[in-house]
Amino acid sequence: MKRSAFYLLCVFLFASISAWAAAGGDTAERTAKTCAGCHGTYGASPGEFIPVIGGQHAEYLKKVLLELKGKKRPHSIEMTLMASGYTDEQLEAISEWYADKKWADSKVKVNEYNMSATVSLIENYSCFGCHVDNGKGEGETPAITGQAPGYLKNVLMKYKAGLIPSDEMAFLKDVSEVEIDAMVSYLTELGRNR
Incomplete structure (x- = not known):
């Protein structure tokens, strides 16, 4: 009797675990x-x-x-x-x-900015040299176009302050917050216009 109860318990547990795994996907x-x-x-x-x-x-x-x-x-x-x-x-x-x-581009409204000055700024710093394919990036280099603007600004400001160490992003120390705001707005909108 004890053996059959143990066997039934094992079968029940196996079936339950299998059903749970199947229901939850991989x-x-x-x-x-x-x-x-x-x-x-x-x-x-x-x-x-x-x-x-x-x-x-x-x-x-x-x-x-x-x-x-x-x-x-x-x-x-x-x-x-x-x-x-x-x-x-x-x-x-x-x-x-x-x-x-x-990828789903951010739908958050962006600030107004001077497009020609911002495009010149992005070209000057060769942003798309690393974030290839108009900001889509590859490998360990992230996609930046269409990203949530508040998040993108926060990360760029951390690079500017040296809180995230990166030789590639060191140029941000010389970029003003106003310019970063414009870059963020442009990059967010650029993703929407792919």
């Missing part, structure tokens, strides 16, 4: 869905200060998540805690899952 998707509360369904951020991550490059997402986990990148306490709760393999799976989604 592990990467279930793990990545924890990000949707802030970043929106499939990473299409509806907010001004939360980045679009759906369609972003997996290499870049993984790099940022690992930097957050290792406390090497200044960001919100929430993001550092979230990244710290995952293994490196899970962070890689999350990165790949979101990279596989379609």
